[in-house]
Amino acid sequence: EAGVAQSPRYKIIEKRQSVAFWCNPISGHATLYWYQQILGQGPKLLIQFQNNGVVDDSQLPKDRFSAERLKGVDSTLKIQPAKLEDSAVYLCASSPVRGGRGLTDTQYFGPGTRLTVL
Amino acid sequence: AQSVSQHNHHVILSEAASLELGCNYSYGGTVNLFWYVQYPGQHLQLLLKYFSGDPLVKGIKGFEAEFIKSKFSFNLRKPSVQWSDTAEYFCAVNPNILTGGGNKLTFGTGTQLKVEL
Numbered sequence: 021e022a023g024v025a026q027s028p029r030y031k032i033i034e035k036r037q038s039v040a041f042w043c044n045p046i047s048g049h050a051t052l053y054w055y056q057q058i059l060g061q062g063p064k065l066l067i068q069f070q071n072n073g074v075v076d077d078s079q080l081p082k083d084r085f086s087a088e089r090l091k092g093v094d095s096t097l098k099i100q101p102a103k104l105e106d107s108a109v110y111l112c113a114s115s116p117v118r119g120g121r122g123l124t125d126t127q128y129f130g131p132g133t134r135l136t137v138l
Numbered sequence: 139a140q141s142v143s144q145h146n147h148h149v150i151l152s153e154a155a156s157l158e159l160g161c162n163y164s165y166g167g168t169v170n171l172f173w174y175v176q177y178p179g180q181h182l183q184l185l186l187k188y189f190s191g192d193p194l195v196k197g198i199k200g201f202e203a204e205f206i207k208s209k210f211s212f213n214l215r216k217p218s219v220q221w222s223d224t225a226e227y228f229c230a231v232n233p234n235i236l237t238g239g240g241n242k243l244t245f246g247t248g249t250q251l252k253v254e255l
Contacts, residue, residue: 053243061248062142062247063182063243063245064245065243065244076242111181111182113182115241126172126184126187127241127243128184129174129181129182129183130181131180131181132181
C-alpha cells in the first residue's frame with residue numbers, strides 16, 4: 021500500500037514570499053490533516069479535512085495560511101506571505117475514518133516538507 | 139485544552155539497557171493514546187496505540203506501553219534497547235470528545251533517544 025506522499029521535500033524562500041505544499045493521502049482515506057512541526061516541538065494540527073470539507077481549522081493562521089482539498093483527495097497548503105517563524109516541517113497525514121463523533125483511528129504521516137524562511 | 143507532557147527530552151542509553159519514556163496527559167475524559175517514532179531521515183511511524191481493553195499494549199519491535207488511567211500516564215517501555223532504536227519518540231493523545239472534529243491528535247514535545255554501542 022502506498023503511503024502519504026508530499027512534495028516538495030525541501031523549500032527555501034525569503035520572507036514575504038509565498039509557498040505551496042502538496043499532499044496525496046493514502047487511497048481511500050477520507051480524513052486528511054496538515055500539521056506544523058517546529059524544531060524541538062511536537063507536531064501541531066493546522067487543519068483537518070473530511071473528504072473535501074473542513075472539520076477543524078481553529079489553529080490555522082488564516083491571515084496567511086490557506087488550505088484546500090478539492091475533490092476530496094489531494095490537498096494543498098499555502099502560505100502567503102511567509103514569515104521567519106513559519107520555518108518548520110509541514111506534515112500531512114491521513115486516516116481511514118471520518119473523524120466524527122467518537123470515532124477515531126490511526127493517522128498515517130507523510131515524509132513532510134521542510135520549509136526554511138530567510 | 140488538553141496537553142501532553144514528555145518528561146525526558148534527551149535520553150542516552152547503552153545497548154541492552156532497559157528503556158522507559160514517560161508520557162502524561164491532561165484530560166479527564168475518554169482518550170485514545172499513541173506512541174509514534176521518527177527514525178533519522180524517516181517520517182513519523184506508529185509504534186503502538188491504545189483504544190480500549192487491556193491497558194498493556196504491545197507494539198512493533200518489542201516496545202510496549204501501559205495505560206494507567208488514575209495517573210493519566212502512558213509510558214513506553216522496552217526491556218533491552220538496540221542501536222537501531224535511536225530515534226525521536228512522540229506520545230500523542232486523542233481526547234475522543236463527542237464534538238465535531240474528532241480524531242484530533244495532541245502531541246508531546248518528543249524524546250530524543252540515543253543508543254550507544
